[in-house]
Amino acid sequence: xxxxxxxxxxxxxxxxxxxxxxxxxxxxxxxxxxxxxxxxxxxxxxxxxxxxxxxxxxxxxxxxxxxxxxxxxxxxxxxxxxxxxxxxxxxxxxxxxxxxxxxxxxxxxxxxxxxxxxxxxxxxxxxxxxxxxxxxxxxxxxxxxxxxxxxxxxxxxxxxxxxxxxxxxxxxxxxxxxxxxxxxxxxxxxxxxxxxxxxxxxxxxxxxxxxxxxxxxxxxxxxxxxxxxxxxxxxxxxxxxxxxxxxxxxxxxxxxxxxxxxxxxxxxxxxxxxxxxxxxxxxxxxxxxxxxxxxxxxxxxxxxxxxxxxxxxxxxxxxxxxxxxxxxxxxxxxxxxxxx
Numbered sequence: 001x002x003x004x005x006x007x008x009x010x011x012x013x014x015x016x017x018x019x020x021x022x023x024x025x026x027x028x029x030x031x032x033x034x035x036x037x038x039x040x041x042x043x044x045x046x047x048x049x050x051x052x053x054x055x056x057x058x059x060x061x062x063x064x065x066x067x068x069x070x071x072x073x074x075x076x077x078x079x080x081x082x083x084x085x086x087x088x089x090x091x092x093x094x095x096x097x098x099x100x101x102x103x104x105x106x107x108x109x110x111x112x113x114x115x116x117x118x119x120x121x122x123x124x125x126x127x128x129x130x131x132x133x134x135x136x137x138x139x140x141x142x143x144x145x146x147x148x149x150x151x152x153x154x155x156x157x158x159x160x161x162x163x164x165x166x167x168x169x170x171x172x173x174x175x176x177x178x179x180x181x182x183x184x185x186x187x188x189x190x191x192x193x194x195x196x197x198x199x200x201x202x203x204x205x206x207x208x209x210x211x212x213x214x215x216x217x218x219x220x221x222x223x224x225x226x227x228x229x230x231x232x233x234x235x236x237x238x239x240x241x242x243x244x245x246x247x248x249x250x251x252x253x254x255x256x257x258x259x260x261x262x263x264x265x266x267x268x269x270x271x272x273x274x275x276x277x278x279x280x281x282x283x284x285x286x287x288x289x290x291x292x293x294x295x296x297x298x299x300x301x302x303x304x305x306x307x308x309x310x311x312x313x314x315x316x317x318x319x320x321x322x323x324x325x326x327x328x329x330x331x332x333x334x335x336x337x338x339x340x
Contacts, residue, residue: 048083048099050218051227054197057106057184060113071112072156074105078118078125078144078166078179085214086221086311091206094121094166094177100219101200101244102181105164107156109188115152119144125174126150128167129183130283132157140167159187161240161266161285176205176246184240187269194238194289195231201243201251201280201302201312212247214311215302221311224300228315233295237316239288240266243280251307252279253288257298260290277303292318 060072079098085091096102107113119125123146128139133154144150165171166179182198202219203212214221231237239260245251254277261271262278266287278286292298301313 048085048219050216050220050223053099053101053104053218054199054229056104057196057198058103059106065112069110069112070108071114072107073114073116074103075116075118076102076127076181078121080121083178085204085206085216085219089206089214091204092177094123094125094174094179096127096179096181100178100180101202102164102179104182104184104198104240106184106186108186109157109159111156113152113154113156116149117144117152118149119146122146123174124168125166125179126168127152127164129154129164130162131160131183131185139164143168156185158267159185161242161287163242163244163283163285165244172246175244176203176208180244182240182242184266189269191238191269192236194236196238196240197229198240199242199253201241201245201253203245203247203251203307205247210247212245212310215245215251215307216311217314222313224314228297228317230317230319231292232321233293233318234291234321237290237292240285241278241280241288242285243282245282248304248307250279250281250304251312252277252303253300254278254303255288255290255298255300257294257296258290258292260288263287263289292316294318295320 058074060074063071063073065071076096077098079095081093081095081098083091083093083095083100093100105113105115115127117127124143126139126143129137129152137152137154139152142150162183162185164181164183166174168174180200180202182200199217200219202216204214204216205211206213217224241253243251259274259276262273262275264272264286266285278288280286295318298316298318299313300316301308
């Protein structure tokens with residue numbers, strides 16, 4: 001009896017995939033191994049909180065070595081979750097710590113960063129950190145199988161604004177599903193005190209046809225239209241701005257009513273530009289700083305109008321110190337078509 005070629009191909013594919021997973025599970029470098037942990041098969045419903053994410057910085061569990069080196073330890077878990085990204089719109093996500101974006105990790109230049117990664121998802125995942133680190137900490141290899149654990153350890157450098165994301169192929173799907181977050185390395189010489197916030201520009205292809213259905217800042221379309229970000233007149237505002245939009249070559253940020261100092265990648269204390277418009281490719285990021293001189297409601301949004309119409313826009317509510325602005329100036333009543 002002859003064996004059909006398609007059967008042979010299928011058998012070979014099974015053998016190859018089995019070998020790949022075996023290699024990943026046995027991977028060992030510098031005494032750091034992929035461990036198999038108890039897997040919580042948790043396809044569960046979770047939530048996104050853009051207001052909490054905006055100003056929530058995770059400095060890790062801190063200890064100090066004998067030589068004075070500060071060690072910051074973090075735990076990140078990859079999970080399969082269902083997230084409500086718009087009213088009655090649910091997205092089957094792969095997320096770090098159960099939400100999109102993942103936690104904002106923060107360290108100071110020269111700190112030792114130790115990240116314990118646990119894969120409780122249904123697919124192989126990794127964490128690839130942008131920045132400087134040894135090759136075995138790069139997050140491309142090994143792929144961590146479902147139920148696996150790996151420890152990433154490196155020195156936080158250089159100072160600046162970085163990001164992290166899954167680097168398992170197809171990378172576009174893992175990013176579209178939500179596996180990304182922000183990594184800030186502060187300089188040893190502190191920046192000027194400011195009201196600090198993180199903004200991640202992202203998108204969702206909810207029907208997986210390689211065209212985005214929603215664009216957001218910090219995970220929920222139009223959230224900062226309904227919930228304007230309050231800042232005080234004259235105070236320094238610093239935004240850590242990261243673009244992780246998938247399936248589109250660029251995204252951008254336009255500020256109404258003022259201009260900002262632009263620090264590309266945040267790796268210099270001297271601004272690169274003074275502008276009100278910034279365009280970023282995927283993975284690009286920048287720190288921007290500004291002060292509003294006048295109270296009121298000011299829009300910020302993508303100047304790719306399709307993106308702003310599909311959710312990527314918001315407002316700053318500038319108030320006098322200790323006082324709220326006139327609530328009759330209602331952001332939710334302003335049509336995005338007027339926001340140019």
